[in-house]
Amino acid sequence: xxxxxxxxxxxxxxxxxxxxxxxxxxxxxxxxxxxxxxxxxxxxxxxxxxxxxxxxxxxxxxxxxxxxxxxxxxxxxxxxxxxxxxxxxxxxxxxxxxxxxxxxxxxxxxxxxxxxxxxxxxxxxxxxxxxxxxxxxxxxxxxxxxxxxxxxxxxxxxxxxxxxxxxxxxxxxxxxxxxxxxxxxxxxxxxxxxxxxxx
Amino acid sequence: xxxxxxxxxxxxxxxxxxxxxxxxxxxxxxxxxxxxxxxxxxxxxxxxxxxxxxxxxxxxxxxxxxxxxxxxxxxxxxxxxxxxxxxxxxxxxxxxxxxxxxxxxxxxxxxxxxxxxxxxxxxxxxxxxxxxxxxxxxxxxxxxxxxxxxxxxxxxxxxxxxxxxxxxxxxxxxxxxxxxxxxxxxxxxxxxxxxx
Amino acid sequence: xxxxxxxxxxxxxxxxxxxxxxxxxxxxxxxxxxxxxxxxxxxxxxxxxxxxxxxxxxxxxxxxxxxxxxxxxxxxxxxxxxxxxxxxxxxxxxxxxxxxxxxxxxxxxxxxxxxxxxxxxxxxxxxxxxxxxxxxxxxxxxxxxxxxxxxxxxxxxxxxxxxxxxxxxxxxxxxxxxxxxxxxxxxxxxxxxxxxxxxxxxxxxxxxxx
Numbered sequence: 001x002x003x004x005x006x007x008x009x010x011x012x013x014x015x016x017x018x019x020x021x022x023x024x025x026x027x028x029x030x031x032x033x034x035x036x037x038x039x040x041x042x043x044x045x046x047x048x049x050x051x052x053x054x055x056x057x058x059x060x061x062x063x064x065x066x067x068x069x070x071x072x073x074x075x076x077x078x079x080x081x082x083x084x085x086x087x088x089x090x091x092x093x094x095x096x097x098x099x100x101x102x103x104x105x106x107x108x109x110x111x112x113x114x115x116x117x118x119x120x121x122x123x124x125x126x127x128x129x130x131x132x133x134x135x136x137x138x139x140x141x142x143x144x145x146x147x148x149x150x151x152x153x154x155x156x157x158x159x160x161x162x163x164x165x166x167x168x169x170x171x172x173x174x175x176x177x178x179x180x181x182x183x184x185x186x187x188x189x190x191x192x193x194x195x196x197x198x199x
Numbered sequence: 200x201x202x203x204x205x206x207x208x209x210x211x212x213x214x215x216x217x218x219x220x221x222x223x224x225x226x227x228x229x230x231x232x233x234x235x236x237x238x239x240x241x242x243x244x245x246x247x248x249x250x251x252x253x254x255x256x257x258x259x260x261x262x263x264x265x266x267x268x269x270x271x272x273x274x275x276x277x278x279x280x281x282x283x284x285x286x287x288x289x290x291x292x293x294x295x296x297x298x299x300x301x302x303x304x305x306x307x308x309x310x311x312x313x314x315x316x317x318x319x320x321x322x323x324x325x326x327x328x329x330x331x332x333x334x335x336x337x338x339x340x341x342x343x344x345x346x347x348x349x350x351x352x353x354x355x356x357x358x359x360x361x362x363x364x365x366x367x368x369x370x371x372x373x374x375x376x377x378x379x380x381x382x383x384x385x386x387x388x389x390x391x392x393x394x395x
Numbered sequence: 396x397x398x399x400x401x402x403x404x405x406x407x408x409x410x411x412x413x414x415x416x417x418x419x420x421x422x423x424x425x426x427x428x429x430x431x432x433x434x435x436x437x438x439x440x441x442x443x444x445x446x447x448x449x450x451x452x453x454x455x456x457x458x459x460x461x462x463x464x465x466x467x468x469x470x471x472x473x474x475x476x477x478x479x480x481x482x483x484x485x486x487x488x489x490x491x492x493x494x495x496x497x498x499x500x501x502x503x504x505x506x507x508x509x510x511x512x513x514x515x516x517x518x519x520x521x522x523x524x525x526x527x528x529x530x531x532x533x534x535x536x537x538x539x540x541x542x543x544x545x546x547x548x549x550x551x552x553x554x555x556x557x558x559x560x561x562x563x564x565x566x567x568x569x570x571x572x573x574x575x576x577x578x579x580x581x582x583x584x585x586x587x588x589x590x591x592x593x594x595x596x597x598x599x600x601x602x603x604x605x
Contacts, residue, residue: 224431
């Protein structure tokens with residue numbers, strides 16, 4: 001068609017525009033993503049300075065039964081010592097998907113802490129999973145199966161996590177995501193010998 | 200058996216729990232304009248289901264098999280909208296040739312569907328949710344269409360009755376439809392947390 | 396002299412039309428989807444509004460420059476291609492410079508492509524008028540859209556968190572004040588009902604004038 005020359009020229013011009021913008025901005029975009037995750041883990045593991053992505057891919061089964069790949073980061077301090085491990089986990093909450101970042105201590109015995117990357121829970125209720133009083137219960141909790149309870153002492157750090165009143169489903173979702181991923185990642189890391197060489 | 204379970208859960212979740220109209224605000228424009236009568240609403244819904252299943256599948260295939268392999272993710276939006284426009288044209292031509300009666304009943308809805316946020320929105324959500332299997336993408340797309348059809352038919356039913364009610368002058372038309380949609384959204388909130 | 400005066404008057408008219416008389420959301424009922432989705436708080440609403448202004452102006456410029464070369468059956472395709480390109484560019488800028496907003500807006504930024512406002516203005520105005528009028532029309536519509544979004548977002552944000560632009564205005568009960576936030580306002584319910592009531596209000600004001 002004779003009229004399609006305009007289409008071809010326009011496509012070429014637009015493609016060029018997109019390519020140029022992308023080339024100019026993509027390093028910045030990548031840096032933003034890395035910064036965000038690092039910022040979160042640094043709060044949970046204060047001596048964190050560097051993050052090394054482990055080469056071995058760990059595969060776990062999500063709560064819905066799907067097989068998912070997990071990227072595990074080895075967290076190094078300024079003195080180049082391993083201070084812990086961190087990885088992301090996700091699952092469905094009350095409203096939408098909840099994405100967490102979990103930081104574990106270097107021997108994979110205790111959870112250093114969790115942070116919510118993204119969630120869409122009910123404001124004022126499920127949204128409180130982002131608050132310190134709920135998340136602090138995970139600081140120092142054993143890296144294994146965690147249980148949700150509705151009544152308990154929040155300041156007591158053990159494998160029981162006290163739910164947020166009025167937001168049982170959101171609280172339970174977080175506990176299940178953490179339990180499921182931490183137990184499986186620990187199992188897989190031991191199996192693949194990733195943990196044998198920390199320090 | 201496991202796969203069937205996952206697919207069934209995904210289907211129910213997108214039809215009821217994460218309904219595109221009431222929780223994700225997609226497809227509002229035709230929703231307001233078309234939901235006057237139930238038969239028109241059903242026709243629109245069916246047309247949307249048809250197109251969205253086709254587009255969802257095709258965009259998933261292009262995204263996972265071509266764009267990601269070649270690292271061209273930045274052209275994602277352009278590719279998606281072109282695929283959707285193409286799919287609508289394809290559906291239109293196919294229907295006109297093989298099912299002319301169906302084509303007539305869809306009427307003007309078919310070309311209008313290209314600018315329906317629900318279609319592009321669904322393709323983007325499938326991308327956002329990281330769906331890894333083709334079968335799941337197909338089921339989700341089909342479910343989204345069914346969810347939209349259900350939402351628009353409920354709305355049409357209510358609107359038919361609203362015509363006989365005593366609505367204040369300034370609220371007639373779009374405002375009262377939106378308020379009704381709000382109440383429906385609140386009702387659908389009851390389904391949240393059903394699927395985990 | 397009078398020619399340029401008439402031109403300026405026409406430019407003013409075009410600009411103001413987008414703000415009230417032909418306000419895209421309240422009058423023309425276009426672009427509802429992003430209106431409901433991003434108006435939970437003022438910051439995302441403002442970001443979305445700026446994106447729409449950017450895309451509107453750029454696409455109107457290109458379409459106006461191309462208007463004599465367009466053949467009828469390729470028109471919509473060309474519009475869509477243009478708009479998709481500029482939305483991609485806007486999205487890249489958002490991801491690079493305001494990543495938090497980009498996450499909050501999520502998939503609604505690429506949905507600007509199917510936002511009826513932009514295609515309608517390209518069709519109704521840019522493909523028929525010169526460069527200057529197209530730019531001003533884009534500006535007027537864009538500013539009208541942004542203002543509408545901000546008003547809606549303002550109402551919803553104040554009622555759901557007591558804050559405006561993340562600055563606390565009314566003190567919540569949990570902070571020692573009196574206000575109990577209306578959580579429903581940040582959910583789809585509040586979006587639909589607020590927009591419906593505002594539309595009713597605008598209709599009422601509009602009827603009173605005529």
